Amino acid sequence: MNANTVPQSASPIRKLNIKKSGRAPFPFSAIVGQDDMKTALILTAIDPSIGGVLVFGDRGTGKSTAVRALAALLPEIDAVDGCPVNSARPEQCPEWAKDWPGLSRNTLVRKPTPVIDLPLGASEDRVTGALDIERAIAKGEKSFQPGLLARANRGYLYIDEVNLLEDHLVDLLLDVAQSGENVVERDGLSIRHAARFVLVGSGNPEEGDLRPQLLDRFGLSVEITSPKDIDSRVEVIKRRDAYETAYDRFMPEWQRKDAQLRATILKARDQLSLITTPNTALHDCAALCIALGSDGVRGELTLLRAARAFAASEGADTLERSHLKRVATMALSHRLRRDPLDEAGSSARVQRVVHEILP
Amino acid sequence: MSHAVLKSALAVFAIDPAAIGGLWLRARASPQRQAFLDCLAACSPPLPITRLAPNISDDALFGGLDAAATLSIERPVFRSGLLDRDAILVLPMAERCDPGLAARLAQILDNKRHSIIALDEAAEEGEGVPPALIDRLGLFVNLDGLRFKSILEPIEINAIVAARALLPKVRVPHMLVTEVVRACAELAIISARAPILTLTAARALAALSGRTMVERDDLTQASALTLAQRAAPFDEPTQSSPPPEEDGTEPEDASTQSDSLETKLPSEIMVEAARAALPPEILKLLVDARSLRNTVGASGSGVSVIGNRRGRPLAPRRGKPQSHQKLDLIATLRAAAPWQKLRRKFAQTDAQHDRLFIESSDFHVKRNKVHSDRVLVFAVDASGSAAVARLAEAKGAVEQLLARAYSRRDHVALLSFRGAQAELLLPPTRSLVLAKNRLRSLPGGGGTPLADGLKTALETALRARSKGMTPTIAILTDGKGNVALDGSGNRALAEQQTHTLARAIRATGIATLIIDVARRPHAQLTHLTQLMGARYVALSQANAKHLSAVLGATLEG
Numbered sequence: 001m002n003a004n005t006v007p008q009s010a011s012p013i014r015k016l017n018i019k020k021s022g023r024a025p026f027p028f029s030a031i032v033g034q035d036d037m038k039t040a041l042i043l044t045a046i047d048p049s050i051g052g053v054l055v056f057g058d059r060g061t062g063k064s065t066a067v068r069a070l071a072a073l074l075p076e077i078d079a080v081d082g083c084p085v086n087s088a089r090p091e092q093c094p095e096w097a098k099d100w101p102g103l104s105r106n107t108l109v110r111k112p113t114p115v116i117d118l119p120l121g122a123s124e125d126r127v128t129g130a131l132d133i134e135r136a137i138a139k140g141e142k143s144f145q146p147g148l149l150a151r152a153n154r155g156y157l158y159i160d161e162v163n164l165l166e167d168h169l170v171d172l173l174l175d176v177a178q179s180g181e182n183v184v185e186r187d188g189l190s191i192r193h194a195a196r197f198v199l200v201g202s203g204n205p206e207e208g209d210l211r212p213q214l215l216d217r218f219g220l221s222v223e224i225t226s227p228k229d230i231d232s233r234v235e236v237i238k239r240r241d242a243y244e245t246a247y248d249r250f251m252p253e254w255q256r257k258d259a260q261l262r263a264t265i266l267k268a269r270d271q272l273s274l275i276t277t278p279n280t281a282l283h284d285c286a287a288l289c290i291a292l293g294s295d296g297v298r299g300e301l302t303l304l305r306a307a308r309a310f311a312a313s314e315g316a317d318t319l320e321r322s323h324l325k326r327v328a329t330m331a332l333s334h335r336l337r338r339d340p341l342d343e344a345g346s347s348a349r350v351q352r353v354v355h356e357i358l359p
Numbered sequence: 360m361s362h363a364v365l366k367s368a369l370a371v372f373a374i375d376p377a378a379i380g381g382l383w384l385r386a387r388a389s390p391q392r393q394a395f396l397d398c399l400a401a402c403s404p405p406l407p408i409t410r411l412a413p414n415i416s417d418d419a420l421f422g423g424l425d426a427a428a429t430l431s432i433e434r435p436v437f438r439s440g441l442l443d444r445d446a447i448l449v450l451p452m453a454e455r456c457d458p459g460l461a462a463r464l465a466q467i468l469d470n471k472r473h474s475i476i477a478l479d480e481a482a483e484e485g486e487g488v489p490p491a492l493i494d495r496l497g498l499f500v501n502l503d504g505l506r507f508k509s510i511l512e513p514i515e516i517n518a519i520v521a522a523r524a525l526l527p528k529v530r531v532p533h534m535l536v537t538e539v540v541r542a543c544a545e546l547a548i549i550s551a552r553a554p555i556l557t558l559t560a561a562r563a564l565a566a567l568s569g570r571t572m573v574e575r576d577d578l579t580q581a582s583a584l585t586l587a588q589r590a591a592p593f594d595e596p597t598q599s600s601p602p603p604e605e606d607g608t609e610p611e612d613a614s615t616q617s618d619s620l621e622t623k624l625p626s627e628i629m630v631e632a633a634r635a636a637l638p639p640e641i642l643k644l645l646v647d648a649r650s651l652r653n654t655v656g657a658s659g660s661g662v663s664v665i666g667n668r669r670g671r672p673l674a675p676r677r678g679k680p681q682s683h684q685k686l687d688l689i690a691t692l693r694a695a696a697p698w699q700k701l702r703r704k705f706a707q708t709d710a711q712h713d714r715l716f717i718e719s720s721d722f723h724v725k726r727n728k729v730h731s732d733r734v735l736v737f738a739v740d741a742s743g744s745a746a747v748a749r750l751a752e753a754k755g756a757v758e759q760l761l762a763r764a765y766s767r768r769d770h771v772a773l774l775s776f777r778g779a780q781a782e783l784l785l786p787p788t789r790s791l792v793l794a795k796n797r798l799r800s801l802p803g804g805g806g807t808p809l810a811d812g813l814k815t816a817l818e819t820a821l822r823a824r825s826k827g828m829t830p831t832i833a834i835l836t837d838g839k840g841n842v843a844l845d846g847s848g849n850r851a852l853a854e855q856q857t858h859t860l861a862r863a864i865r866a867t868g869i870a871t872l873i874i875d876v877a878r879r880p881h882a883q884l885t886h887l888t889q890l891m892g893a894r895y896v897a898l899s900q901a902n903a904k905h906l907s908a909v910l911g912a913t914l915e916g
Binding site: 061062068117120121122131160164205226234236237241245 | 378457458459460461463466469471491494527531533536537540541543544549550553554555558559688689790792
């Protein structure tokens with residue numbers, strides 16, 4: 001995701017014009033409301049090390065729309081032309097891809113940040129990659145056919161209905177997401193490649209829960225609902241309708257807004273390393289996590305990173321309490337022990353505690 | 360559904376199938392359904408119609424390498440996928456469609472280049488089209504109980520073609536957009552896809568009438584096709600708790616309702632149209648099926664214990680790759696290796712020397728172990744005076760089980776029997792949220808229809824088993840059944856029926872546990888336990904913690 005790493009190769013960066021059949025996705029800025037979800041996604045774009053985003057909410061509230069819009073919103077990345085794992089530098093290309101068809105090591109292309117859909121029923125082979133049957137039979141070579149994890153490297157991996165995903169796939173994704181590396185030891189292959197991606201999962205909590213181990217691995221979680229007032233709902237429908245029926249008139253205005261947002265993200269990435277973190281902020285983080293009883297230090301770390309990214313997006317140079325307060329719910333609500341008797345839900349609990357601890 | 364409604368559904372679909380997403384057609388395989396589909400094909404839709412197999416593989420959908428052909432001619436042979444070209448996909452037995460396929464089809468629908476006709480033949484309670492699809496299919500048509508054959512005279516093709524040409528020019532006035540949104544809010548429809556699809560349908564209807572401006576009538580007609588199936592059930596005499604009030608749907612309802620009292624809103628007409636399209640009992644059935652599907656769908660339907668797509672790998676087995684089995688290439692090559700010399704010797708002389716000799720007997724297929732989900736069917740005697748407390752404890756136990764259950768793949772169902780009959784309060788679910796919503800208030804008191812309780816428990820368990828889950832039945836009772844299956848107070852008949860059902864349960868081989876909550880154990884229940892081949896636990900003072908511990912142990916065992 002580091003767009004600034006331009007290697008010192010003589011050849012200029014070629015702009016890759018991927019003309020997708022059909023139209024651009026619905027613009028990110030044109031999504032009405034859903035500020036928490038949009039903020040969470042933007043924070044991970046500023047600092048991917050925050051970890052994944054979990055979006056829980058009803059159907060038709062714009063979860064998929066937002067994630068698909070990300071691809072068009074995010075700053076482009078420079079990658080080695082034809083590299084199956086989108087390597088930023090020629091020397092990062094994995095060994096098994098050295099005579100990959102279409103790979104030209106000395107050319108860099110600028111392409112959109114990958115946002116890869118992981119369908120629910122996907123087999124392990126398709127996710128991790130497997131033996132390339134075509135090459136095995138036609139040429140008698142043992143070679144690797146990369147899977148979705150390879151394509152998602154340096155980008156986003158989106159799982160709709162993540163709560164319905166099969167357990168063994170969940171375990172596998174967790175492992176890769178944590179280590180940043182995909183290791184395939186099967187079919188007589190021993191392959192590894194970088195797989196650093198932001199995991200975005202969405203789902204409807206009425207259809208099943210996520211295991212706490214998995215919940216904890218997501219950096220941020222947001223709950224979304226439909227807008228509550230008729231006017232915003234009308235606005236949702238009108239924009240969507242305009243996108244579908246008057247595409248050419250609708251897009252330019254919002255693409256401009258997307259471009260502004262993109263500039264903000266790029267600026268915030270630069271700003272991120274300049275932000276100073278006063279000790280009081282660290283105290284606030286710890287106090288909050290203790291009061292909420294969240295296990296482990298993952299909560300504190302994520303809270304801190306998310307707050308820094310938020311501060312960067314605001315153009316601040318010092319981390320302040322207001323930044324922490326803004327991201328506390330999304331960074332912590334999914335880390336609490338579940339209480340079957342608590343009807344209000346964990347978001348409300350976090351808000352209550354934030355209110356008490358950080359007045 | 361009236362014929363006029365059917366006709367407008369056909370027209371809307373035929374004018375722009377991709378924009379409307381698709382059609383949810385609820386009908387058994389019947390001449391009527393065929394007539395309807397024929398009519399649709401006769402409308403010359405702009406996309407070709409392709410029929411999907413219910414268990415279609417990814418290769419067939421997206422295309423891929425044809426392994427068998429590739430092996431035999433030693434050159435990669437690719438098969439194109441069904442989705443490579445835009446089409447109207449007919450999905451038979453959509454109620455059995457597994458969530459994986461539904462997710463991929465939903466992904467495809469989002470590109471707005473395909474359209475799906477989901478043939479829903481759901482007969483049993485608990486079957487239903489996956490919600491991910493329902494949300495994206497614009498139209499709903501219900502042919503059940505409809506007798507017609509001649510009524511669907513083919514629609515004027517010229518009119519459809521003209522409408523298709525006019526469609527891009529059709530506009531919707533701002534006011535009408537607001538009304539659609541209001542109507543959706545009033546029907547407690549959360550998804551934003553609903554109003555969008557309603558507008559799409561209304562636009563098609565306007566074009567059909569040769570207009571370039573959508574009028575209120577178009578919207579009213581459209582909402583009968585697009586909104587009814589999404590509405591939450593209304594007029595529910597049986598359910599004591601109101602529909603879930605979380606997520607702010609309630610305040611919204613309240614505000615719209617107060618609005619509608621002040622001024623007679625046109626959106627009401629739309630709501631009425633949507634409601635008139637489906638009688639309440641069908642709507643309730645659909646909604647129930649939907650929520651049931653939500654929960655059990657998670658684990659796939661009809662999965663055998665050893666499948667070949669999920670779970671950890673097992674040793675490969677000899678056999679040709681069939682519809683959804685995968686070839687294990689390494690095992691196949693390994694099996695072929697020892698015979699190479701021999702086969703080369705007996706092969707035709709002009710064969711190349713470096714050629715691999717693979718015969719069909721070498722084929723091995725992959726197998727994976729599938730963990731079958733477990734479901735606990737918990738039947739609670741809610742009769743008599745102690746009922747309320749007992750039910751509350753049962754509810755507590757269910758919630759505790761679910762709160763602990765995510766690491767295991769456990770589902771819990773809760774049914775209570777009291778008064779005249781048993782009632783399934785909570786269909787099999789893994790969701791704590793759903794359990795809480797459903798079990799908010801539980802009625803108690805009255806007679807003890809133990810027989811009906813056993814019957815409902817057995818049915819629920821069998822239904823779960825048909826979906827590939829492993830059911831366990833736990834019955835919390837004092838064993839003094841006094842109401843027969845027909846609801847009468849005939850003790851002798853009630854006892855006889857109870858015993859018959861107990862033997863039936865034993866015959867299925869489903870593990871059963873009886874929790875005795877009577878103060879003193881008595882012969883009736885001991886006898887029943889023996890008949891059922893059940894385990895017996897006496898728990899005269901059941902509390903939620905004890906209960907969940909006992910139930911948890913049962914699941915493990």
